[in-house]
Amino acid sequence: MDNAHHQEHQRAGASWAMAVKATLHCLAGCAIGEILGMVIGTALGWGNVPTMVVAIALAFLFGYSFTLFAVRRAGLDLRAAVKVALAADTVSIAVMELVDNSIIALVPGAMEAELADGLFWSALLGGFVVAFLITTPVNKWMIGRGKGHAVAHAHH
Numbered sequence: 296m297d298n299a300h301h302q303e304h305q306r307a308g309a310s311w312a313m314a315v316k317a318t319l320h321c322l323a324g325c326a327i328g329e330i331l332g333m334v335i336g337t338a339l340g341w342g343n344v345p346t347m348v349v350a351i352a353l354a355f356l357f358g359y360s361f362t363l364f365a366v367r368r369a370g371l372d373l374r375a376a377v378k379v380a381l382a383a384d385t386v387s388i389a390v391m392e393l394v395d396n397s398i399i400a401l402v403p404g405a406m407e408a409e410l411a412d413g414l415f416w417s418a419l420l421g422g423f424v425v426a427f428l429i430t431t432p433v434n435k436w437m438i439g440r441g442k443g444h445a446v447a448h449a450h451h
Contacts (some may be wrong), residue, residue, distance in 0.1 A: 328353030
């Protein structure tokens, strides 16, 4: 797809399929990072706050990494790829983490639940589902305006 055609396609608005794909990419990275953070924090016997901080930091790290690898594979140099990943994922990951962590914080007992506890996983997965449902329209809106994942998709 040549650049002019691509921009025209962008202006026509983003498809829901594109938004879902972008959100799933982001969600996969967030989920891996967040679960890893929870496992690390719990295994080391940390309290809720340091565990959440590590989980959120890792969610951003893995979320960015997924986009970074895709864009690097498309041939961008590292510096340009980092800019694209930051532009594409910052809002997406922030919305996802805010929603997901709010749900975990609001579910009674979820913060105290252990990793072996079903409540922990159901709150976490429920949080991801709601985060996905909220983040997908955000991504669709951003892609439709040539922002966020549109920047990454221009390099796929």
